[in-house]
Amino acid sequence: MRSSTDTEVEPYVGVLAMDEWESAVIDLFLHAASSFGLPKSYGQIYGLLFCRDQALSMDEVMDLLQISKGSASQGLRALRQFGAVSSTFAPGDRKERFVAEIRLRKLVSGFLREQADPHLDKGVARLKQIEVLLQYSGSKDSQIRGARRHEILSGWHRQMSRLLPLVKMIVGKSDRLPQKNKD
């Protein structure tokens, strides 16, 4: 009574349905994702997994969220990269199943690792590049001005480099809730 080729003549909310509150949570993460500059589908996928107690397969994600295979595959891969979902292979089953990471510390540090750290690294290279160009600079005046700007940027870079680890620390404090904490 739940073959997956059910029909396509009607709205088809999926054989596997969601509660309204789940849709609201998914919507919340959809908006959160796009405000972080991530594709909306990433947010949806994370949101769905966040709501569920048991791990879901890619098929279930596609079905519940009504998204394509490609989106599901790419989204799950990216989320795993961030450390926002982890996967398990149920013994005796070929399907990979996914669960959401719900420890804020892990989410934040994964996000920073993937998004902020690379930028800081590229920043170093860019600062060096500016330093080089400064030599060729037109007037002496411009050279001095450029040197000042370079100092400022270096200072900013240094501060950001200090801030990020601090954020990772702070967010970790008192992460646990009254509920069970499988750490």
Place this chain on the structure above:
Amino acid sequence: MRSSTDTEVEPYVGVLAMDEWESAVIDLFLHAASSFGLPKSYGQIYGLLFCRDQALSMDEVMDLLQISKGSASQGLRALRQFGAVSSTFAPGDRKERFVAEIRLRKLVSGFLREQADPHLDKGVARLKQIEVLLQYSGSKDSQIRGARRHEILSGWHRQMSRLLPLVKMIVGKSDRLPQKNKD
């Protein structure tokens, strides 16, 4: 020797030219902007102003950056909103002139104020909405699961609300460089 209707038959890098290091700085901010989810033109405009000692008019920004009137206008408005640029009216001149805010603390707090704070506020509303939907929820089981998720999200929200002011504080510390500091 520097009329603004000069020619349009050649590449036209602008009568007002930039040094190479300035282009590199502008490029740096262009990338930074898009990694913050802001339009690239915002980054370019900020970068240009960041490089300069004297305030620039909108015309000069358009000319140097080769961007349209609309982009310049909107970009400058948005940057002012963030507190990333400020404008002055030179006495006896109708043109508005712009300078970049160089203090990292100001930049960060402006960004957080415009981007993060609104999200936290909307978050409160969303949490309430979820709480409501929870009542209608299908099974008792789903209701309990939903209540747990609601708790988790509330905890996250609380932590983020604590973190942001802290970040604003931390970035402010030792903002000044060897150079003069007009604070």
Place this chain on the structure above:
DNA sequence: CATTGTGTTCAAAAATTCTTGAACCTTGCT
């Protein structure tokens, strides 16, 4: 070793976001 179940890739389509520029305000000047 052909087949089936699972998941990945990637070019093309769809959706979204950014930029442009012409029309339109507003203000100050004569």
Place this chain on the structure above:
DNA sequence: AGCAAGGTTCAAGAATTTTTGAACACAATG
């Protein structure tokens, strides 16, 4: 009031990003 300079708006076009789905790869199974 008429005019011109300075700036804003916003619909349309351009550019970019996201999603899709069909083709592909891989491994386990009969």
